[in-house]
Amino acid sequence: MQSTNNQPKNRHTSTNKSTDFGELLRECAIAISEKDSNKIHHSFWMLNELASPYGDCDQKLASYFLQAFFCKITESGQKCYKTLAFVAEKNSPCTTFGHVASNGTILEALESENKLHIVDISNTLCTQWPNLLEALATKNDETPHLKLSNGNVRKTYGVPFELNVISGLNHLGELIKESLNIQNDEAIAINCIGALRRIQVEERSATIRMLPSLNTRVMTIVEEEADFCNSRMDFLKCFKECLRLTTLYFEMLEESFPPTSNERLMLEREYSRSIIRILSCDDDIVDRDSECWESSVQWSERLQEASSLFGYSNDIVDDVEVLLKRYRSGWSLRLSESGHESGIYLTWKEDPVV
Numbered sequence: 207m208q209s210t211n212n213q214p215k216n217r218h219t220s221t222n223k224s225t226d227f228g229e230l231l232r233e234c235a236i237a238i239s240e241k242d243s244n245k246i247h248h249s250f251w252m253l254n255e256l257a258s259p260y261g262d263c264d265q266k267l268a269s270y271f272l273q274a275f276f277c278k279i280t281e282s283g284q285k286c287y288k289t290l291a292f293v294a295e296k297n298s299p300c301t302t303f304g305h306v307a308s309n310g311t312i313l314e315a316l317e318s319e320n321k322l323h324i325v326d327i328s329n330t331l332c333t334q335w336p337n338l339l340e341a342l343a344t345k346n347d348e349t350p351h352l353k354l355s356n357g358n359v360r361k362t363y364g365v366p367f368e369l370n371v372i373s374g375l376n377h378l379g380e381l382i383k384e385s386l387n388i389q390n391d392e393a394i395a396i397n398c399i400g401a402l403r404r405i406q407v408e409e410r411s412a413t414i415r416m417l418p419s420l421n422t423r424v425m426t427i428v429e430e431e432a433d434f435c436n437s438r439m440d441f442l443k444c445f446k447e448c449l450r451l452t453t454l455y456f457e458m459l460e461e462s463f464p465p466t467s468n469e470r471l472m473l474e475r476e477y478s479r480s481i482i483r484i485l486s487c488d489d490d491i492v493d494r495d496s497e498c499w500e501s502s503v504q505w506s507e508r509l510q511e512a513s514s515l516f517g518y519s520n521d522i523v524d525d526v527e528v529l530l531k532r533y534r535s536g537w538s539l540r541l542s543e544s545g546h547e548s549g550i551y552l553t554w555k556e557d558p559v560v
Contacts, residue, residue: 270478279527283486305334310522315424319393327400396425431558
């Protein structure tokens with residue numbers, strides 16, 4: 207792997223540093239796309255002079271993109287991606303935003319039901335459910351019975367609770383009523399947070415059309431706002447989208463933590479894992495981990511083929527806005543303005559992130 211120094215560097219001090227840095231990254235991406243070994247070598251030397259995981263925003267971006275570029279040309283992306291598995295601290299609303307919006311939607315859709323069954327198709331390690339259980343426990347009327355499939359909780363807050371563990375599934379397309387132990391008197395909600403992007407692109411529409419067949423009352427979907435599907439065969443296009451999203455994320459971290467924060471470094475290293483996967487892992491690893499992100503427009507089109515879309519209530523929007531007050535002022539909420547979409551966006555300085 208390309209070695210880099212671990213201390214901040216100050217070689218690039220011109221006022222046009224950010225512009226020069228972006229152009230240098232683009233030149234390197236073009237050289238890799240064109241397989242120009244001389245330009246690649248020169249670009250790597252320039253980036254290595256700038257790169258440092260402990261420096262400012264540009265230096266850190268250079269460090270992680272240099273790592274991804276190196277993995278790309280050495281075909282070592284899969285190995286590096288598997289190695290860089292860090293547990294990220296939650297210091298932004300990117301996760302809790304989806305939890306609050308999804309929980310509110312599920313509670314409203316199943317408000318009058320006595321037996322709730324939530325099929326949890328997510329990658330949030332069940333951190334979503336304590337707040338929902340607490341909300342159910344404080345209801346004025348009779349507390350409903352809750353069955354949670356494919357999830358887990360440590361505290362039930364006195365809510366009648368049943369855990370249904372799903373095993374032996376290779377992919378979501380195999381979900382059937384029998385495997386989920388669905389009963390006729392249960393109101394079904396399907397919760398998908400960061401999960402649908404793990405389905406192979408060619409199977410997504412069919413899987414989404416299948417989910418309503420489980421007599422689903424409501425289905426919630428939360429995904430990052432990025433398009434790596436239409437660009438996955440175009441390295442330059444994929445790079446530009448990756449750079450846009452990564453720059454937003456690193457700018458947010460730079461304003462949220464001091465330069466030497468261990469938590470910040472952990473989050474940046476975790477995100478560097480995504481850069482490596484997106485830019486330098488072959489199709490086989492993408493298909494297995496299958497995190498090919500799509501935009502909200504693309505997800506809305508798939509969902510409209512399967513069922514009707516509806517917007518969020520004012521109460522849910524208010525709850526999310528209250529949540530965002532706990533974080534830095536750069537975070538905000540934006541409602542969808544398109545008639546072809548139905549959802550809400552989490553934005554960082556007006557640029558949609560989730």
